[in-house]
Amino acid sequence: MTTSKLGLIAGNGRFPFLLLDAARAHGVEVVVAAIKEETEPEIEDRARADSGIRVHWLSLGELSKLIDTFQKEGVSKAVMAGQVKHKQIFSSIRPDWRLAKLLLSLRTRSTDMLLGAVAKVLGDEGIELVSSTAYLEPLLAPAGVLTARSPNETEQRDIEYGRTVALAIAGYDIGQTVVIASQACVAIEAMEGTDAAIERAGALMQSLDEEASTPQETTLARSLTVVKVAKPKQDMRFDVPVIGIRTLETMRHAGATCLALEAGRTLLFDREELIRLADEAGISIVAVPNTAG
DSSP, X not given: OOOSEEEEEEOBSSHHHHHHHXXXXXXXXXXXXXXXXXXXXXXXXXXXXXTTEEEEEEOTTOHHHXXXXXXXXXXXXXXXXXXXXXXXXGSSXXXXXXXXXXXXXXXXXOHHHHHHHHHHHHHHTTOEEOOTTTTOGGGBOOSEEOSSSOOOHHHHHHHHHHHHXXXXXXXXXXXXXXXXXXXXXXXXXXXXXXXXXXXXXXXXXXXXXXXXXXXXXXXXXXXEEEEEOOOTTOOTTSOOOEEOHHHHHHHHHHTEEEEEEETTSOEETTHHHHHHHXXXXXXXXXXXXXXXX
């Protein structure tokens, strides 16, 4: 992507910082729209240390302020990076007139429907929303086994079943992750997010241990396989699957032994450290080529 100035709508986590650093490495000025309810305060430190970064703080409900900010800064291309918790839609945040009108026009308040509508409003105002992987394509997972250990036979069967389930729920824009044990679905991600779904699966398996006097009293294997997919019609401008160290740590605590993700459509943050930690924990990570389209 060629541009001299980029608008960055920054959510939470490390994604906005990685994109910010990559854009600056290409000599692109970045105008950050930092969301008060989500963005890490550290973004201010980056701006103080670099005259090519300007930060404007706004509330999640201030769509008009976002547009005005970008237009005054001369931004014609923008990117969304970092999670904005879906549950914020139902929080006490008050939308401005423009966002309220948008919300009332939606048939459903799914992620794709909401962010797609925001993208259209921005486009109508001369601000093109571009792929959230802009400048970060080297972080997309390559196809194949990424760790020292390949999935075993049971994990492979769980991956195959899990992808069927995950692609179905992703097609309805419910979530993108499922947790499987012995070809049984233990947890499905919804509004709570990936890590919380994994934690819930781990807690359920622990409850089986607490209720059974011996391991043989349950037909479910104790190990969990986490399957994360992109949506069948994934819009790379937003809600791109992301895996980082926090998710791996959550898996380890939950007793998950395998992670399957989608090659070419999943961002891996801190890849070398992620794989090192996975190998230490005996967790297998495999990136499966997309065959949904």
